[in-house]
Amino acid sequence: MTKPPEAAKLSRILLYSHDTFGLGHIRRSRTLANAITAADENTTALILTGSPVAGRFTFPERVDHIRLPGVTKMTDGSYMSETLGMDIDETTELRSGLIKATIKHFNPDLVIVDKEPTGFRGELVSSLKWLKEHRPQTPIVLGLRDVLDDPKLLAKEWDRKGALESAENFYDEIWVYGLKSFYNPVSGLAFSDAAKARTHWTGYLRRENLDPPRPEGDPYVLITPGGGGDGAAMVDHVLSAYEQDPTLAPNALLVYGPFLTGDDRVAFENRVANLAGRVKTVGFDSHMETLMTGAVGVVAMGGYNTFCEILSFDKPAVIIPRTKPRLEQYIRAKRAENLGLMRMVHNERDGYAPSVMGTAIRNLSQQSPPSAVQIDGLLDGLDIVVKRTQYLLENTRK
Numbered sequence: 366m367t368k369p370p371e372a373a374k375l376s377r378i379l380l381y382s383h384d385t386f387g388l389g390h391i392r393r394s395r396t397l398a399n400a401i402t403a404a405d406e407n408t409t410a411l412i413l414t415g416s417p418v419a420g421r422f423t424f425p426e427r428v429d430h431i432r433l434p435g436v437t438k439m440t441d442g443s444y445m446s447e448t449l450g451m452d453i454d455e456t457t458e459l460r461s462g463l464i465k466a467t468i469k470h471f472n473p474d475l476v477i478v479d480k481e482p483t484g485f486r487g488e489l490v491s492s493l494k495w496l497k498e499h500r501p502q503t504p505i506v507l508g509l510r511d512v513l514d515d516p517k518l519l520a521k522e523w524d525r526k527g528a529l530e531s532a533e534n535f536y537d538e539i540w541v542y543g544l545k546s547f548y549n550p551v552s553g554l555a556f557s558d559a560a561k562a563r564t565h566w567t568g569y570l571r572r573e574n575l576d577p578p579r580p581e582g583d584p585y586v587l588i589t590p591g592g593g594g595d596g597a598a599m600v601d602h603v604l605s606a607y608e609q610d611p612t613l614a615p616n617a618l619l620v621y622g623p624f625l626t627g628d629d630r631v632a633f634e635n636r637v638a639n640l641a642g643r644v645k646t647v648g649f650d651s652h653m654e655t656l657m658t659g660a661v662g663v664v665a666m667g668g669y670n671t672f673c674e675i676l677s678f679d680k681p682a683v684i685i686p687r688t689k690p691r692l693e694q695y696i697r698a699k700r701a702e703n704l705g706l707m708r709m710v711h712n713e714r715d716g717y718a719p720s721v722m723g724t725a726i727r728n729l730s731q732q733s734p735p736s737a738v739q740i741d742g743l744l745d746g747l748d749i750v751v752k753r754t755q756y757l758l759e760n761t762r763k
Contacts, residue, residue: 375427376758378402378410379473381464383485390479391416392670393510393542395424396570397477400747401754402427408758411471413464415485417447417623431467433460436485444486453486461488468492474761475754476505477540480513482523482531490527493535504757507536509550510669511543511569512700514691516553529554539564540753542669542746548700565753568745572677574654585645586726587660587680588619589653591668596622597629599666599685602710604636606723607644613723615661615730616643623649654678662729664722667694667701667709675707676744681732682707683725706735 380398382390391414398410402425412430424430434456435447446456464484468476476496483490496503513519523529532539533556541550545566556564588603590596600619607613619637621630637644647656657663657678665671667684675682684707686694698709708725715721 376408377473378475380412380477382414382479383481398428404751457486457488465492478507482528504537506538508540512548512693512697513550520553541566567749568742569673570746571744572674574658584615584661585618586615587663588617589665602722605719609719610723619646667698676735679734679736681729681734684709705738
């Protein structure tokens, strides 16, 4: 192992990822941290995350993470502590204190906040105020994915949270991890001209497969509901297609995700057992890039990270977007289909018959990959993020 640079010479990046549901935020923050530190050996990164599965990911040298106490979203939309038996106000206060203590002791040279300008239930606001008062030289960046939600719904949500005011007052730059020509996630928000001027469109975040390739075997379609917490309907649709049509090919590799568990998982495994090996299953794999590389096509729900992987590995894809609690995936999938990047199957438009999914899977072999559509800067996201990071750090050192 090479000796790391002296700690005093390392630039410190703090990434905040609230993570109350799914894998999207921690995976995006991890991708950013990996790219930033790989581009500059004098940089280190620390990720603050609420993800319960953060410890199942590998992190490279000079990237580490701190797990904030987890919270669970209930069916009525409320939250509770995941394991500590505390009410949500106590849990939020604890998380807020841990965030501020980390900032004070880690003393970051740059802070990157994922998606939520005020953090979970406003837990980040006191830390943002403290930074502006005590470390005004530290740039603070708000990173937004390409699609947030329906513009009208987003405007109401940000107004309720005070998110627009925080974005205006606390953040030195806003990075959108997409292209304005694809979609403008803040089109429904009343950003000032000053905020618009400090907004940078990066393009999507390219993914790479750094692991050895899987041994060659029979062709397979990768089925992924992302984290899996709300993927039961999609998995049911896919399994129904294989059950109805014994000749459906290619075979499928189904990755449930860490949050598709319990009775749903047991029922699906029983159905898979009756398919004579035509569908194989994996509970969770932190090396999705390897599985994606080996696939002949992809069927997915269409979250941001999966979308980036489909583009990066240039796979013909069918997206089955969720529409609750947000329209994010539907908006992304519809726009991608209109551009010819991939195909969407939507129940309200196409129906839920097994034959609909079966036809989509069968047609993947004739479907064009995303690269058939040329869009300038589509996958430049990490390059732009690295350049903006270096620029901000250089100005901080002056």
